Amino acid sequence: MRLAVIGTGYVGLVSGVCFAELGHEVVCVDLDAEKIDKLRRREVPFYEPGLKELIEVNSAAERLTFTTDLTAAVQRSDIVILAVGTPSLPSGEANLSYIKKAAEEIGRALNGYKIVVTKSTVPVGTNEAVSRIIAQHASYSFDIASVPEFLREGTAIRDTMAPDRIVIGTLSDRVRQTLTELHAPLTANILITDIRSAEMIKYASNAFLATKISFINEISNICEKVGADITRVAEGMGYDKRIGSSFLQAGIGYGGSCFPKDTQALIQLAGNVQHDFKLLKSVVEVNREQRMKVIIKLEQLLGELQGRTIAVWGLSFKPNTDDVREAPSLDIIGELIVRGAIVRAYDPIAADNFRRMIGTDAVAYCGSAIEAAEGADAICLLTEWPEFKELDLRQAGAAMKSRVMIDGRNVYTQEQLESAGYQSYSVGRAAHTQYEANLEQDTNRIDLIHIVS
Numbered sequence: 001m002r003l004a005v006i007g008t009g010y011v012g013l014v015s016g017v018c019f020a021e022l023g024h025e026v027v028c029v030d031l032d033a034e035k036i037d038k039l040r041r042r043e044v045p046f047y048e049p050g051l052k053e054l055i056e057v058n059s060a061a062e063r064l065t066f067t068t069d070l071t072a073a074v075q076r077s078d079i080v081i082l083a084v085g086t087p088s089l090p091s092g093e094a095n096l097s098y099i100k101k102a103a104e105e106i107g108r109a110l111n112g113y114k115i116v117v118t119k120s121t122v123p124v125g126t127n128e129a130v131s132r133i134i135a136q137h138a139s140y141s142f143d144i145a146s147v148p149e150f151l152r153e154g155t156a157i158r159d160t161m162a163p164d165r166i167v168i169g170t171l172s173d174r175v176r177q178t179l180t181e182l183h184a185p186l187t188a189n190i191l192i193t194d195i196r197s198a199e200m201i202k203y204a205s206n207a208f209l210a211t212k213i214s215f216i217n218e219i220s221n222i223c224e225k226v227g228a229d230i231t232r233v234a235e236g237m238g239y240d241k242r243i244g245s246s247f248l249q250a251g252i253g254y255g256g257s258c259f260p261k262d263t264q265a266l267i268q269l270a271g272n273v274q275h276d277f278k279l280l281k282s283v284v285e286v287n288r289e290q291r292m293k294v295i296i297k298l299e300q301l302l303g304e305l306q307g308r309t310i311a312v313w314g315l316s317f318k319p320n321t322d323d324v325r326e327a328p329s330l331d332i333i334g335e336l337i338v339r340g341a342i343v344r345a346y347d348p349i350a351a352d353n354f355r356r357m358i359g360t361d362a363v364a365y366c367g368s369a370i371e372a373a374e375g376a377d378a379i380c381l382l383t384e385w386p387e388f389k390e391l392d393l394r395q396a397g398a399a400m401k402s403r404v405m406i407d408g409r410n411v412y413t414q415e416q417l418e419s420a421g422y423q424s425y426s427v428g429r430a431a432h433t434q435y436e437a438n439l440e441q442d443t444n445r446i447d448l449i450h451i452v453s
């Protein structure tokens, strides 16, 4: 099949490349001429394991091409895939301006029947709006479909080539047949729904995963106070097939370009139909507070942070990506700077993006984790890059002014930290003695609220 993919962010580029890998003829389109030039030179605009190799192979085979000319790309294709950004507006609602603009351009470009597929994450009703916009500008017939994308950064190729499921929202038999054929080599698990349900499946899935993370983080906060170990608690919960073990890793909360934006958008979407989504509002609130625990714990261990040197290990929102969008490191380092701390940061690949995003020279960027630790009063580990696990904690400690570790992702065991001489805080683990102390303080007790029916 001949495909045009509009937008070469993660979703557009990865799905375009994967469809080319399956033998389709794919043209990827972006407004950003610099990005397209890079891609033509087979340079990848962001870090994603395995992507460069697939771009090279498929470009060489001439199955994959890049252009800024949307009209030409649409005209030579049977299927047009919309994968432009849907960032947050200040209200939390999804900004649909890129989607609407692209729909207008697609409408004008149509030169015959096409299927227009939305892969961008869009609020319920958006595909119908896209259809109206295209119809206003087109003289040919077309069909629309919602095919939300579920890939994760860092494992995007694997997630796309072997997805858990493909959801196709469509009302048309012709579209169902064509898109089922397109996706059949990837999985047998193809779910056909109406368009609005497909749009909702994407938001509901992200909101549920974010809820799992905030839930386990809340349990970790209680574990710290009662002397339980969140790692063992999560393990014990995860063996229950109804719960599952994934997304139960307690830490400093979720970040990235999707969960923060999509939870806000769903809260707004619910609000627009007079539904107060209380549960999801709490998930967002818990996530915000969880980041700040790093600062609270640092202050408990060091006192005032003014003039203290803090090493930060990890800047990306998770390992195996250079993406820092909505990364906890942005908020945490921002707070450290406000409190007058001197920040020495290290990330294997995300430092350049972080520097651009934070827009200040107040951070010293280091070439290694050990270099960042030099002269530091404490280390804050914010991203669980595999190299941190392998690192010699004694060597890092020897370079520091004082051995204090805030392990925001529970990379190390308490034994590892203690034997290397660190005073430490890790999420959801505390000494049993703390529980006894808490029980003695009556002020910690919360009276049960009796609900009278």
Ligand SMILES: NC(=O)c1ccc[n+]([C@@H]2O[C@H](COP(=O)([O-])OP(=O)(O)OC[C@H]3O[C@@H](n4cnc5c(N)ncnc54)[C@H](O)[C@@H]3O)[C@@H](O)[C@H]2O)c1
Binding pocket: 006, 007, 008, 009, 010, 011, 012, 029, 030, 031, 032, 035, 070, 083, 084, 085, 086, 098, 101, 102, 105, 119, 120, 121, 122, 149, 150, 151, 152, 153, 257, 258
């Ligand atoms: N990043 C992810 O991991 C991920 C995963 C699943 C779903 N999504 C969703 O997919 C969508 C895209 O996300 P992303 O992170 O890939 O996007 P992004 O914001 O990184 O990139 C979007 C690209 O679209 C281009 N663009 C905008 N308007 C255009 C137009 N009219 N013509 C051509 N190009 C245009 C931009 O220049 C940009 O390069 C969003 O809705 C997002 O929520 C993202």
Ligand SMILES: O=c1ccn([C@@H]2O[C@H](COP(=O)(O)OP(=O)(O)O[C@H]3O[C@H](CO)[C@@H](O)[C@H](O)[C@H]3O)[C@@H](O)[C@H]2O)c(=O)[nH]1
Binding pocket: 121, 149, 150, 151, 152, 153, 154, 206, 209, 213, 246, 247, 248, 249, 250, 251, 252, 253, 254, 255, 256, 257, 258, 259, 262, 317, 318
């Ligand atoms: O147990 C966990 C799992 C994840 N996280 C954090 O959650 C965030 C998001 O992680 P992940 O979901 O792996 O990354 P994304 O690439 O943002 O992928 C999510 O967002 C995408 C965009 O919508 C969806 O397509 C994916 O299915 C969905 O997992 C990161 O900050 C992680 O550190 C935790 O704190 N604990």
